[in-house]
Amino acid sequence: MKILVSTKRVIDANVRIRLNADGSGVDQTSAKMAMNPFDQIALEEALRIRERGQAAEVVVVSVGPPAAQDVLRTGLAMGADRAILVETSERIEPLGVAKLLAAIARDEAADLIIMGKQAIDDDANQTGQMLAGLLDWPQATFASKLAFTAQGIELDREIDGGTQTVQMPLPAVVTTDLRLNEPRYASLPNIMKARSKPLAIRPAASFGLDIAPRLEVLSTRPPPARHRGRTLGSAAELAQILKALSV
Numbered sequence: 001m002k003i004l005v006s007t008k009r010v011i012d013a014n015v016r017i018r019l020n021a022d023g024s025g026v027d028q029t030s031a032k033m034a035m036n037p038f039d040q041i042a043l044e045e046a047l048r049i050r051e052r053g054q055a056a057e058v059v060v061v062s063v064g065p066p067a068a069q070d071v072l073r074t075g076l077a078m079g080a081d082r083a084i085l086v087e088t089s090e091r092i093e094p095l096g097v098a099k100l101l102a103a104i105a106r107d108e109a110a111d112l113i114i115m116g117k118q119a120i121d122d123d124a125n126q127t128g129q130m131l132a133g134l135l136d137w138p139q140a141t142f143a144s145k146l147a148f149t150a151q152g153i154e155l156d157r158e159i160d161g162g163t164q165t166v167q168m169p170l171p172a173v174v175t176t177d178l179r180l181n182e183p184r185y186a187s188l189p190n191i192m193k194a195r196s197k198p199l200a201i202r203p204a205a206s207f208g209l210d211i212a213p214r215l216e217v218l219s220t221r222p223p224p225a226r227h228r229g230r231t232l233g234s235a236a237e238l239a240q241i242l243k244a245l246s247v
Contacts (some may be wrong), residue, residue, distance in 0.1 A: 004114075041180050083200070
């Protein structure tokens with residue numbers, strides 16, 4: 001079985017972001033970049049499946065600029081067998097990414113695609129669902145547990161108020177939630193080994209797909225500033241304030 005894992009290069013989750021002065025988006029010129037955290041979880045799950053002998057190969061894929069090679073090298077250092085960069089410097093929306101991933105999945109004859117439920121930069125939560133639709137494959141989103149059965153795969157998925165268990169045949173698309181696993185760190189020896197692992201670069205234009213954006217970003221604004229709190233002397237004082245506010 002071959003597992004395809006999609007990854008996205010995003011601003012590191014620990015970095016405080018800054019907006020462009022013209023409100024056109026987030027300033028990425030000097031920000032520290034990293035692999036999307038949900039995609040790290042997806043890759044970790046794929047590696048565990050391979051280590052259990054239930055998959056033969058894990059291929060990590062990213063769509064983005066040449067600099068996205070760094071997240072693919074991270075994926076190779078974590079343990080992926082090889083990587084593919086669909087290279088483009090243009091802004092790509094979830095539908096465009098889904099089209100490119102669908103083409104890669106067909107070319108690679110993938111049996112399972114695992115991806116993060118969303119990217120932390122746009123929080124769109126759309127690519128996995130669109131990809132499953134384009135491939136006409138079953139899908140399970142927000143997976144918090146995954147196991148193989150005679151019928152395919154069985155998953156627990158997070159829903160409002162609880163957990164839902166679903167079963168589906170392969171090939172399939174799975175998007176991962178935070179509770180699925182704890183991603184490993186890449187060791188120094190594996191980082192060195194990753195340099196010699198294959199990383200193929202394919203121009204997005206070579207696929208002949210319409211990946212032009214459908215949306216126009218009108219403006220990007222920071223959240224409103226939070227009001228400064230104050231320290232109260234007692235619970236009685238708090239009760240008086242709440243009463244005055246009719247809470």
